[in-house]
Amino acid sequence: MMTNLFSVFDPSTSVYSLSLNWISTLLGLMIIPSTFWLIPSRNFIMWNSILNTLHKEFKTLIGYKNINKGSTFIFISLFSIIMFNNFLGLFPYIFTSTSHMTMTLSLALPLWLTFMVFGWINNTQHMFAHLVPQGTPPILMPFMVCIETISNMIRPGTLAVRLAANMIAGHLLLTLLGNTGPSLTSSLLSLLLITQIALLMLESAVAIIQSYVFAVLSTLYSSEVN
Amino acid sequence: MLSRVAFRSDVNYQALQRNVPLMGVRCSQTASGERDEVNFPRPVRAELPGKVRHGFIPEEWFQFFYKKTGVTGPYVFGVGLSTYLFSKEIYVMEHEFYSGLSLLIMAVIAVKKFGPKLAEYLDKQVDAIEEAWKSGRNSEIQTYTNAIAAEKKEQWRAEGQKDLMAAKRANVAMQLEAAYRERMMLAYNEVKRRLDYQVERQNIDRRIAHKHMVSWVVQNVVKSITAQQEKESLAKCISDLRGLAKA
Numbered sequence: 345m346m347t348n349l350f351s352v353f354d355p356s357t358s359v360y361s362l363s364l365n366w367i368s369t370l371l372g373l374m375i376i377p378s379t380f381w382l383i384p385s386r387n388f389i390m391w392n393s394i395l396n397t398l399h400k401e402f403k404t405l406i407g408y409k410n411i412n413k414g415s416t417f418i419f420i421s422l423f424s425i426i427m428f429n430n431f432l433g434l435f436p437y438i439f440t441s442t443s444h445m446t447m448t449l450s451l452a453l454p455l456w457l458t459f460m461v462f463g464w465i466n467n468t469q470h471m472f473a474h475l476v477p478q479g480t481p482p483i484l485m486p487f488m489v490c491i492e493t494i495s496n497m498i499r500p501g502t503l504a505v506r507l508a509a510n511m512i513a514g515h516l517l518l519t520l521l522g523n524t525g526p527s528l529t530s531s532l533l534s535l536l537l538i539t540q541i542a543l544l545m546l547e548s549a550v551a552i553i554q555s556y557v558f559a560v561l562s563t564l565y566s567s568e569v570n
Numbered sequence: 571m572l573s574r575v576a577f578r579s580d581v582n583y584q585a586l587q588r589n590v591p592l593m594g595v596r597c598s599q600t601a602s603g604e605r606d607e608v609n610f611p612r613p614v615r616a617e618l619p620g621k622v623r624h625g626f627i628p629e630e631w632f633q634f635f636y637k638k639t640g641v642t643g644p645y646v647f648g649v650g651l652s653t654y655l656f657s658k659e660i661y662v663m664e665h666e667f668y669s670g671l672s673l674l675i676m677a678v679i680a681v682k683k684f685g686p687k688l689a690e691y692l693d694k695q696v697d698a699i700e701e702a703w704k705s706g707r708n709s710e711i712q713t714y715t716n717a718i719a720a721e722k723k724e725q726w727r728a729e730g731q732k733d734l735m736a737a738k739r740a741n742v743a744m745q746l747e748a749a750y751r752e753r754m755m756l757a758y759n760e761v762k763r764r765l766d767y768q769v770e771r772q773n774i775d776r777r778i779a780h781k782h783m784v785s786w787v788v789q790n791v792v793k794s795i796t797a798q799q800e801k802e803s804l805a806k807c808i809s810d811l812r813g814l815a816k817a
């Protein structure tokens with residue numbers, strides 16, 4: 345029984361007020377395949393090919409400067425943890441940790457903050473130059489500076505809220521539909537299941553896409569700084 | 571029973587039950603004698619995951635039921651347990667249940683539809699990697715097999731040389747034979763010529779002797795014919811002639 349519609353997102357499963365449901369964040373670690381034997385398994389090859397594709401993509405976005413070498417690793421890890429959390433949250437009774445601002449903001453804010461601090465301290469002129477995009481007519485430049493500053497300021501917010509809101513929206517819809525389940529006749533039940541299957545397909549796509557978007561945007565923000 | 575860790579795979583489990591040392595144990599490790607290998611065997615990492623039925627239920631659970639209840643036992647147990655849980659509302663069918671149901675249907679359809687193709691593609695990748703690992707060894711084996719075949723061919727060729735030599739020898743023998751016969755023929759002809767000459771000479775000698783003898787006899791006879799004898803023989807001839815003419 346739910347007190348309100350959003351109680352599905354409440355952290356529960358507590359042991360002496362120690363919330364254990366956040367452990368679902370680490371569930372992805374159990375799923376990542378390991379190479380114990382010399383010849384890899386099918387799972388590992390699939391996972392490896394996904395990571396390689398991402399690495400190639402991020403490499404072109406980050407650039408080829410010496411200081412950026414190896415930066416793709418952190419963004420791929422970011423992608424992994426967000427994707428696993430999003431996707432596993434679709435399973436019943438698994439807590440979606442990325443639907444909480446605590447989680448998404450903890451990922452986005454330190455990332456953005458470090459980029460800003462590093463950029464402004466080390467490449468101050470470069471950062472100032474970024475505030476005015478290429479090809480702006482001179483008369484618009486002051487306004488562009490304002491707009492770009494504001495856009496920079498809200499970046500952690502957008503990153504965090506985009507992810508959390510997408511997750512919440514999807515889960516909310518599924519929960520709403522599911523709540524009508526107990527009061528349905530058997531014939532309408534098949535309709536419900538079909539609708540939910542369609543929604544789930546959408547949600548799986550959204551889960552993966554949102555994690556990809558998060559990672560790509562972080563990559564772009566990091567490439568801006570350098 | 572619930573864990574899929576390490577030595578729960580069939581082979582090793584049976585080995586454990588038979589109380590024999592596990593196959594993965596190396597001789598160097600048992601040599602020290604520090605550890606009681608029989609009662610505390612070293613766990614071996616299983617190569618393949620444990621057998622499951624219907625995708626996620628372990629085979630051991632079915633084996634557990636088999637002795638007492640046969641093949642349908644676990645299914646009856648499952649149906650009974652779920653009926654109990656649903657009817658007593660111990661497991662409440664609320665929104666999570668329905669989304670779980672939808673997810674289950676979606677997952678089963680996805681696995682059945684895309685599973686085989688994806689498995690085939692991934693298996694090809696695995697095979698490619700395995701092939702790459704084995705390629706060095708295999709190419710060496712191939713090289714040596716080819717070398718062996720080439721060597722055998724060379725040996726066969728060398729044996730052919732023997733036949734060639736025999737043929738050449740026969741050829742030379744034949745030539746010698748032909749030369750010998752030719753010379754034999756020559757010798758025979760020469761000898762025949764010489765002998766023929768001797769024969770001719772004898773013939774000529776005889777002829778000359780004969781001629782001489784005839785001429786001598788004729789001479790002597792002619793010398794010995796008197797005139798009278800001549801007249802008598804002439805008259806006889808004429809009377810014989812007359813007699814023949816009348817006949």
